[in-house]
Amino acid sequence: MGCWLGFGLAMAEARALLEVRNLHKRYGAVVATRDLNLTVRSGEFHALIGPNGAGKTTALAQLAGELRPDSGHIHFNGRDITRVAIQRRVHLGIARSYQITSVFPHFTAEDNVALAIQAAQGHSFRLWRSARRDDRLRQPARELLSRLGLYEQRNEPAAYLAHGEQRQLEVAMALASRPWLLLLDEPTAGLGAGGTRRMAKLLEGVKAEVTVLMVEHDMDAVFALADRISVLVYGECVATGTPDQIRANAQVRRAYLGDQMP
Amino acid sequence: MVGILAFHGYQGEALLSWPLTIVGTESGLVVLPLAALVGALLAALFGAICLRTSGIHFIMITLAFAQMLFFLLVSLERYGGEDGLTLWERSVVPGIDLNDPLIFYYFCLAILLLFLWLAQRVVASRFGMVLRGCRQNERRMRALGYATYRYRLAAFTLAGAGAGLAGALIANQTEFVSPSLLHWTRSGEILAMVILGGLGTLYGPVFGAAALLLLEDQLSSYSEHWMIPLGLLLVGVALYARRGLYGLLAGLRAGDG
Numbered sequence: 001m002g003c004w005l006g007f008g009l010a011m012a013e014a015r016a017l018l019e020v021r022n023l024h025k026r027y028g029a030v031v032a033t034r035d036l037n038l039t040v041r042s043g044e045f046h047a048l049i050g051p052n053g054a055g056k057t058t059a060l061a062q063l064a065g066e067l068r069p070d071s072g073h074i075h076f077n078g079r080d081i082t083r084v085a086i087q088r089r090v091h092l093g094i095a096r097s098y099q100i101t102s103v104f105p106h107f108t109a110e111d112n113v114a115l116a117i118q119a120a121q122g123h124s125f126r127l128w129r130s131a132r133r134d135d136r137l138r139q140p141a142r143e144l145l146s147r148l149g150l151y152e153q154r155n156e157p158a159a160y161l162a163h164g165e166q167r168q169l170e171v172a173m174a175l176a177s178r179p180w181l182l183l184l185d186e187p188t189a190g191l192g193a194g195g196t197r198r199m200a201k202l203l204e205g206v207k208a209e210v211t212v213l214m215v216e217h218d219m220d221a222v223f224a225l226a227d228r229i230s231v232l233v234y235g236e237c238v239a240t241g242t243p244d245q246i247r248a249n250a251q252v253r254r255a256y257l258g259d260q261m262p
Numbered sequence: 263m264v265g266i267l268a269f270h271g272y273q274g275e276a277l278l279s280w281p282l283t284i285v286g287t288e289s290g291l292v293v294l295p296l297a298a299l300v301g302a303l304l305a306a307l308f309g310a311i312c313l314r315t316s317g318i319h320f321i322m323i324t325l326a327f328a329q330m331l332f333f334l335l336v337s338l339e340r341y342g343g344e345d346g347l348t349l350w351e352r353s354v355v356p357g358i359d360l361n362d363p364l365i366f367y368y369f370c371l372a373i374l375l376l377f378l379w380l381a382q383r384v385v386a387s388r389f390g391m392v393l394r395g396c397r398q399n400e401r402r403m404r405a406l407g408y409a410t411y412r413y414r415l416a417a418f419t420l421a422g423a424g425a426g427l428a429g430a431l432i433a434n435q436t437e438f439v440s441p442s443l444l445h446w447t448r449s450g451e452i453l454a455m456v457i458l459g460g461l462g463t464l465y466g467p468v469f470g471a472a473a474l475l476l477l478e479d480q481l482s483s484y485s486e487h488w489m490i491p492l493g494l495l496l497v498g499v500a501l502y503a504r505r506g507l508y509g510l511l512a513g514l515r516a517g518d519g
């Protein structure tokens with residue numbers, strides 16, 4: 001009994017990788033992020049859900065460093081990163097993917113991933129040796145592509161990839177820096193049922209090696225993947241808990257009008 | 263020549279040529295590298311400010327810097343002011359008689375080929391990949407961890423070096439320097455070459471420069487209003503062949519040059 005209690009406490013106190021305290025962001029009269037408090041524990045798969053316009057992407061952009069909050073703090077690995085620029089946060093171990101696919105359209109899939117790997121390696125002021133013949137970039141890029149099911153398409157320009165493949169490329173690029181924390185913004189955006197299942201399966205494989213905070217609309221994917229779920233309504237976190245707790249939460253059901261909650 | 267290393271197409275334009283370097287020193291192997299160096303330094307200085315802006319603001323601020331230098335040179339009476347300065351002789355390179363027009367041509371051609379070769383190496387390098395990434399999607403570059411400003415400034419500086427070298431060559435060719443080399447119409451002319459040849463391509467501007475000069479030569483023999491058809495042509499290229507002559511020659515692949 002005491003053992004189980006101890007285990008429970010250990011879980012509750014599992015090290016917080018990301019801590020968000022009283023984050024606030026407004027655009028004129030619209031409060032996009034309202035006093036947001038959120039903790040992402042090391043090793044967990046955390047989903048951020050909420051109705052349209054709840055400020056999920058805005059929150060993610062602040063965590064990634066693309067938007068600066070008006071007030072509040074973001075701690076990562078025990079360090080206050082609230083005012084650290086996005087390109088620096090990558091080197092601290094945060095990477096993000098985009099809801100609207102944001103890749104390099106004229107580069108091949110392999111180029112895209114290699115460029116992401118190069119960012120993490122540094123050494124980008126090398127002016128002489130060909131980057132496309134650099135095995136320290138190409139080898140890991142191909143490995144990552146095959147893990148995300150894109151090996152066959154590695155020489156296709158990203159612009160010519162199918163939408164689902166571009167979504168996979170998004171995730172591959174975010175993983176390239178070997179982040180501690182992966183911020184995923186709707187990885188299944190625009191995917192059909194088959195594509196969504198495929199993406200969920202790929203993310204299942206990612207889960208073991210990196211802490212994830214994922215914004216997602218597809219509730220099947222959320223409840224299948226997430227260890228914990230936070231619910232955002234009007235920029236405010238109204239509930240955090242395990243999938244079961246969230247499913248049972250009356251406030252959450254009201255926010256979603258009881259519809260798509262499985 | 264100028265827009266080549268500046269992958270953003272137009273960014274080297276304001277740093278057209280630096281006849282200043284020739285004015286101060288005696289001829290020799292010193293002049294060309296020195297011109298490139300001064301070009302690079304000035305580009306680094308202006309770029310540090312200009313590159314904080316983008317799009318139309320960037321164009322305007324580079325233009326403003328060019329005009330500033332133009333009027334500075336106009337006001338320097340000691341170096342000829344508005345009238346410019348005649349050079350007594352071409353630079354002396356041991357073993358090569360630059361006063362022979364044909365030899366001078368081959369000398370310039372050799373420098374152009376060397377420059378293109380170096381630029382091609384740079385384009386294919388890690389650094390080049392970063393620049394090409396910036397051109398395609400700078401926001402994602404930052405999200406991947408690149409401090410993009412740094413790389414763009416380095417590219418701008420390299421472009422400045424190229425422009426400085428070109429300036430020294432042009433002063434040698436005409437044996438005359440004047441502030442008109444720095445006038446914005448000159449920048450416009452170079453921009454026209456780049457657009458005609460193909461924005462964002464390495465070899466395009468070479469074709470563009472040749473095509474523009476040939477067109478100028480041909481069209482002006484028909485009418486003194488030769489700029490009208492030329493202008494229409496440029497509009498056509500800008501609208502329908504965004505990668506210019508080079509794009510047409512190399513096929514319309516989704517290149518990133």
